[in-house]
Amino acid sequence: MADSHPLPQLAIPMGDSAGIGPEVILKALSFPLLKDVAHVCVIGERSLFEAVYEHLQKQTGLDVDQTLANPKNLDFLEVGLKLSPIPWGKPSAATGAASFQCLSTAITGALEGRFGGIVTGPIAKSAWKAAGHHYPGQTEYLAERSQTSEYGMFFVGSSPYTGWQLRTLLATTHIPLSEVPRQLSPELLTMKVRLLKKTLQHEFGIEHPRVAISGLNPHSGEQGQLGREEIDWLIPWIREMRSQHPDLTLSDPIPPDTLWVGPGQAWYGPRDKTAQPTTYDAYLALYHDQGLIPVKLMAFDRAVNTTIGLPFVRTSPDHGTAFDIAGKGIADPTSMIAAIQLAANLVRQRSG
Numbered sequence: 133m134a135d136s137h138p139l140p141q142l143a144i145p146m147g148d149s150a151g152i153g154p155e156v157i158l159k160a161l162s163f164p165l166l167k168d169v170a171h172v173c174v175i176g177e178r179s180l181f182e183a184v185y186e187h188l189q190k191q192t193g194l195d196v197d198q199t200l201a202n203p204k205n206l207d208f209l210e211v212g213l214k215l216s217p218i219p220w221g222k223p224s225a226a227t228g229a230a231s232f233q234c235l236s237t238a239i240t241g242a243l244e245g246r247f248g249g250i251v252t253g254p255i256a257k258s259a260w261k262a263a264g265h266h267y268p269g270q271t272e273y274l275a276e277r278s279q280t281s282e283y284g285m286f287f288v289g290s291s292p293y294t295g296w297q298l299r300t301l302l303a304t305t306h307i308p309l310s311e312v313p314r315q316l317s318p319e320l321l322t323m324k325v326r327l328l329k330k331t332l333q334h335e336f337g338i339e340h341p342r343v344a345i346s347g348l349n350p351h352s353g354e355q356g357q358l359g360r361e362e363i364d365w366l367i368p369w370i371r372e373m374r375s376q377h378p379d380l381t382l383s384d385p386i387p388p389d390t391l392w393v394g395p396g397q398a399w400y401g402p403r404d405k406t407a408q409p410t411t412y413d414a415y416l417a418l419y420h421d422q423g424l425i426p427v428k429l430m431a432f433d434r435a436v437n438t439t440i441g442l443p444f445v446r447t448s449p450d451h452g453t454a455f456d457i458a459g460k461g462i463a464d465p466t467s468m469i470a471a472i473q474l475a476a477n478l479v480r481q482r483s484g
């Protein structure tokens with residue numbers, strides 16, 4: 133397939149069919165601009181998408197010609213699912229098994245070179261568990277299937293107000309908060325910084341990246357008074373990294389709250405138009421919510437989650453399954469559109 137088609141080849145596994153995945157896929161693929169960006173193959177059953185299309189048409193009064201792609205006009209890779217009627221808002225072992233099978237099929241296609249990238253629909257981790265698939269998320273399954281030990285969860289969002297791009301890597305991801313200090317180590321951060329530098333240089337064209345590192349404790353420990361990780365190993369590790377990577381600028385550990393003041397100003401535009409916010413090319417957050425609270429405050433409707441370090445491109449909208457609004461026709465596809473655009477750009481970058 134890849135040889136006969138000049139556009140990047142992307143697979144979109146549908147995600148959990150009880151959620152908004154199929155809806156945001158149909159909405160995103162109705163954008164004519166995306167036709168020139170990538171060739172897309174939806175992984176899931178055409179009949180399921182037809183049922184979603186008909187439901188949204190009948191139940192919500194959407195002007196379907198304007199807002200939804202007609203499944204008749206899309207390419208599907210079917211995997212033999214039997215999931216109708218759609219269980220709106222009610223994930224189960226069956227929907228978990230189905231979303232897992234769709235992702236698995238997409239990964240096989242990417243590993244065989246049929247797809248340059250995968251744009252995942254949102255899944256419910258609990259439904260995967262109910263189906264017997266004990267992965268913390270799609271990221272970890274993608275890494276295992278591609279035998280990738282060094283990978284990272286990286287979020288990218290462009291401001292609609294200023295055009296500034298917020299890029300955030302999470303050092304640890306789907307683990308309990310109590311585990312974070314135990315899992316953080318100089319070795320783990322060294323790997324994450326190496327991956328981040330490579331990504332910024334090769335995929336975002338930033339030759340000498342500037343990276344801000346968050347402290348772990350309030351006020352970055354306040355000289356050990358509020359926590360010792362910064363003094364005991366984080367600051368010595370940063371010094372060592374600076375000597376190993378002269379082409380990279382690394383900040384000291386910045387207090388985890390004030391770290392986000394500059395990005396907030398750069399995202400919304402500074403109040404004082406003459407003041408230049410202090411910003412970095414990327415932000416290394418030490419745990420999931422330290423990075424994702426600011427990302428979602430600023431960019432929930434448009435940030436993209438991308439897994440760096442894989443042998444193929446993987447992006448995803450930053451939101452989840454949104455079971456509370458499934459089937460209502462009100463899901464916003466902006467993040468899915470951005471995920472498709474970023475995946476296409478990254479595939480192009482990789483193919484030179």
Ligand SMILES: NC(=O)C1=CN([C@@H]2O[C@H](COP(=O)(O)OP(=O)(O)OC[C@H]3O[C@@H](n4cnc5c(N)ncnc54)[C@H](O)[C@@H]3O)[C@@H](O)[C@H]2O)C=CC1
Nearest residue numbers: 253254255256257258448450451452453454456457463464
């Ligand atoms: N990449 C993935 O597969 C992800 C999956 N999840 C999964 O999603 C499930 C629900 O997680 P939550 O924390 O509730 O997050 P969520 O993102 O699904 O929903 C949070 C809130 O935002 C709203 N929302 C989300 N996406 C929206 C959209 N496109 N348009 C309009 N409103 C939207 C929802 O209605 C809800 O009120 C969980 O099972 C979680 O594991 C969460 C994040 C990423």
Ligand SMILES: NCC(=O)COP(=O)(O)O
Nearest residue numbers: 268269270271272437448
């Ligand atoms: N909150 C981010 C998230 O849950 C990403 O999940 P996944 O992409 O690993 O499935």
